[in-house]
Every structure is written in structure tokens, then in C-alpha cells.
Amino acid sequence: MSGPIRPFERSLPMQLMRAREAVMARFRPHLNARNLSDQQWRIIRALSETDALEIVELSGRCCIHPASLSRMLPALEQEGLVKRHNHARDQRRSVMSLTVRGRRLFREMGPESEAIYAALARDIGAARLSQLYAMLDALIATLEQPAIVNRKMRPRKTRVAKVASRARSARSKR
Amino acid sequence: MSGPIRPFERSLPMQLMRAREAVMARFRPHLNARNLSDQQWRIIRALSETDALEIVELSGRCCIHPASLSRMLPALEQEGLVKRHNHARDQRRSVMSLTVRGRRLFREMGPESEAIYAALARDIGAARLSQLYAMLDALIATLEQPAIVNRKMRPRKTRVAKVASRARSARSKR
């Protein structure tokens, strides 16, 4: 199969992106009702599963780059949802954990989260869903192996988007 | 099956995100060699399949929000890869298309793109891959239906992250 050409808009990365977006769309109203972004919720969920996590560990578990994490954590601290401790034997490290308030928020949101997930699982079908999990696990396992060497990369300085974006003022007299 | 609790880091949105990232990692060196970001490449690919597209159409096909698109297009114009035309009968609309140079770039990159995809398909396995496509298509079709009403949403102004992020200076004297 695979046919000749799958049109680009249905390419694998595109479909994975769409699928994720479709799933998240179900959860977003619930998160937004508490003024949480997707990413903030990931942080809270990751911390809810353990007592405490170092930044790099947390980063790995919630798939947020350490640099982004470093930028977003102060807001969550300020809000009183997470707190920061010093590592016992290594002054370089920070250890994050949920505050009592953070845990309570998680507890309060838990039931509805699970209800949304249950509805989702019902709509998709349990069999299909577990098959999908299995395929994603396999895909990730297959592809991530040779990637030990190179991490993510972006174009360097000279990239296309470098010019200031004011050239279109020439066009505004249409 | 689905068992009791799938740990959060392997939740569906998370796995979809990881899978996409794993796939894109294979293409990124190729794109970066030409100083193109993922998104810029999506724009070029979308335009390569037709003569011309209006902004909203382009946005839909490459899954980039019109506002983002509006911001990134001038750089691609400046670089001489795409050009903008006026719509014949509707002055509100812009119509984008690839320049000769843009088409040449796409042609030049095509073979290696396909080679990377072929290697990917080989590693994953043709059967698995087409099964995966089918499941993603089904998932998207299932979930996107009731979503006609609400588009994406983010927390409103009062969100958690509103405070300036300078509170951690109190911590730097650790």
C-alpha cells in the first residue's frame, strides 16, 4: 500500500500533530477553567506522581525543555502551586514539588480529567485505543534509538527569517 | 485492557507529541541544511502542490495559524521563495505561491526528503505504517466532529503565569 504520494497535509508528522490537537481539544476547556495551560498542567501532573523531582527529571517527564521550564516555574511558584528546595548534596540542583495547594488542585481536577479521558476512550473504542498506544510506543522505540547522537536542531543564525518583517508596508497601499 | 493507570508521561497526547518529535528528528538535519524551519518547509510543501493558495487555505493545509503565517510570510517573500498576489475579485485576500526559486528549492530537496521517508517507512515497516495512518485518520475523524463549535483556547488574562518572573532573584543567594 502506501500508494504513490500521500498528500503532504496528511503526512505522518502532520497527522500526529492533528491527532494530538484533537485530543487536547477535549481537555482544554477543563484546564482553562482553572487558568492552566497545557504545559502547566503537564508540570503539575508530573509532580503529582512523585514527592519531588529535579529540573532535568521533570523536564524529561513532561517533555518541556529545561530552558522553558526554568522560565515557567517562577510563575507557578508565585501562584503557590509548586515549591523549590535545595538538593541535599549538590548545590547546582533544584528540586521541585507540589505545595499542599498544588496537590489539592490536582485532586480537585482529577475526577473531571478522568471523566474526559473515559469519554474519549469510549468514543475511540478501547481496543483501538490500546492498539494506538502500542503502535505509538513501537514507533517511538524504533525511531528514538539512533537519535542518541543528535538532539533537536534549528537553523542557524543565517536562516531565512532573519530580515525584519517590515517589508510589507510597501504593500499596505493596495 | 487499558489497565488501571497509564503513567502520565505515556498519556496519549504525550505519546503523540513524542512520536511526532521522533519522526521530525529524522528530517530536521535535512531542513536545517537549507536553513529552513519545520514550519517554513510545511509552507513550501503546501504551496508546491498547487499553483496558489489564499492565506486561510494555506493555513489549513499546513496547520499554521493565520496569525503565525502572517508573521512568517514576509521573511519567505524577502528570501524570494514565495510571492504574494492580489485576489482578482476580493481585495481583502492575498494569494500566495512559490517563486521559481521556491519551486527549484523544493525540487532540489525532494529526493532526499523521499529517501528519508523511505528509510523511515522501512524501519517502521510498511504494514505498521499504513495501520498507523489508518488509526490516526480514524482518531482525528472521531474527535474532530463535535469540535466544530470550539476552536483552540488558552487561559485568559488572569492566568497563573501573569506575575513577572523576577521572584527567583531572592533565591540566587543560595
Next chain:
DNA sequence: GCCAGACCTTTAACATGTTAAGCATCTGCC
């Protein structure tokens, strides 16, 4: 013909993704 509302695109403001560099601390080796 005119006008209210819909539509298309852009802009602004903010949050997050991404890379590179900076800074402090730690670790292994001498």
C-alpha cells in the same frame, strides 16, 4: 444605493519552543 454585520488579514501582547552562552558547582584525574 446603503448599512450592519460577516469575512480576511494583520498587528499586538503574551507564552512557549529552541539554541547558545553564562555561571555556579561538582567530579575525576593529576
Next chain:
DNA sequence: GGCAGATGCTTAACATGTTAAAGGTCTGGC
């Protein structure tokens, strides 16, 4: 013990995602 390099986190700079609003333009109903 001291020092070079590794490690953990942060910051800076830029690109992109996301929302709301602004500015033209169009359309349908009158």
C-alpha cells in the same frame, strides 16, 4: 588538594503558538 572539564540551571535572543482586537473589504437585506 587543585584544576580542567563536565554538569545543572538560568538567561538571552529569536521564532512560533495563541488570543484578541483592529483595519479593510465584501455581502445581503432593506
